[in-house]
Amino acid sequence: MKVGLFIPCYVDQFYPKVAVATLELLEKLDCEVVFPLNQTCCGQPMANSGFASLSEGCDKNFVANFGEVDYIVSPSGSCVLHVKEHLHDQDEIKASHIRRHIYELTEFIVDVLKVENITASFPYKVGMHISCHGQRGLHLSSMSELSAPAFSKPAYLLNRVKGLQLSEPKRVDECCGFGGTFCVFEEAVSVKMGKDRITEHALNEVEYITGVDVSCLMHLEGILKRQGSKVKTIHIAEILNSH
C-alpha cells in the first residue's frame, strides 16, 4: 500500500514537527510513505474567501503530485475535506481517484488500517479539541446537534495511549474561531471564540489541548502564548507518535 503524505503548506512551513510525527507514525504502522516534493497547497484559503476560481493552479499541482498513490493521508481534517469536496482537474479520472482516496490521519488509521493498539505513551492531562471540518465534514466523530449514537475516531486512538487522561470541554464541539481568513477579517469574534474554548479546557486543568487540525491549534496556541498560559497545544500525530 503506497501512501502519499500530504502536508498542508502552513504545516510544511511552520509546524514541520507535526509532519515528521505523521510520517514516522505511518511508517510505524507499516505503510510505505512517499512525500511528493512539489506539493504546495490544497487551494482552500482562496476558495473559502470566495476565490475558488483561482484555485485551478493548486488543483492541477495537487493532481500532478498525488495522482499515482493508493491513498493520500494528511494531518489536517480541513484540507482533506476541501480536496474531497472541491478538487477538480482536466484529468478528472485522477482527481476523482484522489477525492475518493484522501483521508485525514486518524480516520485512515481507524477505518483503513483498522489499528486497534497504539504503543504510544503520553502521561498528561489532555483536552480534546474537535475541529469542525473533520467532525461535521469528514464525520470523524458524532455531532452534538444530531440525535445519533456517540463515537469518536480521534478519541478511540487517544484512549489507547498509555498514561493519557483525556477530557472534553463542556461544549464538546463548539468551533474555536479559526475559520481560515475569518481569523483576521473577523478578528474580534475569532479571538473571543478561541478564548472561550481555552477557558473551558482550563476548567478541566489540562496540560495540553490536542486536535486533528493544526490550524485550530495554531490559533489556540497564539492566544495561549499571549495569555502567558502554561497550557500547550499538540497535534494528535505527535501524541500517537510519542514513546
Next chain:
Amino acid sequence: MNPKNFNRLFFEPIQGATLSHSEAAEIFNKDEARTDWHDETLWFVREKRDKAVRQISEWEQLRTLGSDIKDHTLSNLDNYLTEFEKNAQANGIKIHWAIDAEEHNEIILRIIREQKVHQVVKSKSMLTEECHLNDFLSQRGVEVVDTDLGERIVQFRNEPPSHIVLPAIHLKKQDVSETFHEHLGTEKGNNDPQYLTEAARQHLREKFIKSQLAITGVNFAIASTGGFVVCTNEGNADMGAHAAKIHIACMGIEKIIPKAEHLGVFLRLLARSATGQPITTYSSHFHQPRAGQQMHIIIVDNGRTKQLGRPDFRSSLKCIRCAACFNTCPVYRRSGGHSYHTAVAGPIGSILNPNLDMKANADLPFASTLCGSCSNVCPVKIDIHVQLYKWRQELVSEGYTATGKKVAMKGMAFVLSHPSIYRIAGKMGRWMMRAFPFIMNNKSINPWYKQRDMPEAPKQSFRDWYKKNKQ
C-alpha cells in the same frame, strides 16, 4: 497603516454608513462580560433544544420528512399557491398578491385608509420587518403597536429586533426596566420581570381593546384548506385578531404546505428547534372571518422567486424561521443580531439577504467560520454552511469584493501554483519573521497579532527536513 484603512482595503465593502458585520462585532465585543452573557443566554436555548429533540426517537426522520415536504412544495409552488388562493377565497378571505415590499406596504395602507382605521396592532411577523412596514406606516401617520413583548420593547427603543424568535434577547432586564420607566412610567430601578411583564400586559391590553385592525404573520398556510396557522407563545396574535374588525395576515410565498396533516410534522419541528418546547403555547388556526369581520391575506414575493431560480440557494426558502441556527452559531452568539444589519440575522439571514441586495449584504456570508453547526440543527435540513461558501463565490464573481483582498488572493494563488516560488517565498517569509519579527508583530497591520502571538518560524521546512533525512 491606519487600521481603519487596512480594514477598508481588505474587508468586504458595504454600502453607505452601515457598519459591516466585522466592524459592528468588534464594537459588540468591547464589553466582554456582556458578550459572555449574550453567548450563554443563547447557548442555554440551544441546550434546551438539544434536550427536547432527544426526547423523541424519530427526530432525524422528522427532519428528513420536513425537508422532503418543503422540497416538494417548492417544486410545485405555483400550483399550491393557486390552490390556497382558491380555497381561502371560498372561505371568505380576501387574497392580495404583492410583488415586493413596497406593494405589500401599499396594500396595507390602502386597507387602513379605506376602512378609516387609526389603531393598528401587530403580532410578530418577520416579513413585515423585512418590508419595513412600521416605518412606512408611521411616516404616513399610522401608529402600529407591536404586541409581542420582545418586539414592543425594541419598538419603544426604536431598535430593530436582534433575533427572529427572541427579538429583545440582546437586552438585560435592567435595560427593559429603564425602557419601561421611560415609556410606561414604571418604577425606576425595579427590575422584577413579573412587575415589568405585568406593566406590559396592562399597556397592551388597552391597545388590543382599542385596535380596529390587527396584522399577524403566517407560520404555515395550508393549500388544501385555505386556512393558516400562527404560532405565538404569548397569545398576542389571537388577542389582536379576535378583538379587531379587520385581520390582515402577511405571508411570504414559501409559507405554503400542501395539507393539514403536514402541520403535525412542522409544529413538532418548529417549537423544539426554536425554544426546546414540545409545542408552541398557541398554535392558532384561522380559516374564515367571523361574522362582521374582514380577513385579508397578503402573499408576498419580495425576491423569493428570484431565490427560487438560483439552483444553489433555492433550498433556503425551506426555512420555517425557528432561529435554531442563530442559537447554535458561535459567531452570532458573540456578535449579536444587530451586527448583521438586516431584518433576519444569523446564518440563515446571511444566505437570504445577499439575494435581496448583494452589495449591501456582501459581508454577511463571510461572518462565519463554516463550522456547519447551523446545517445540523436546521429542522428542514437546509445546507446553510454550504450556501455560505457558495455565496462567497457568487459575490466575488459579481465583483462585490475588496480590492486588497482580490490582489492578495491572486498573489497567493500564483505562489501556491508554482512549487519552486512557493518554496522560496516560504523560506524568505520564515527568515523575515526570525530576522525582523517587528514586521509581523505589529498590531496595526497584522490583525492576527492584536490578541494572538505569531507561530514560531522554524529554520527548515518539513520538505527541507525530508530531503535531508529521508532521501
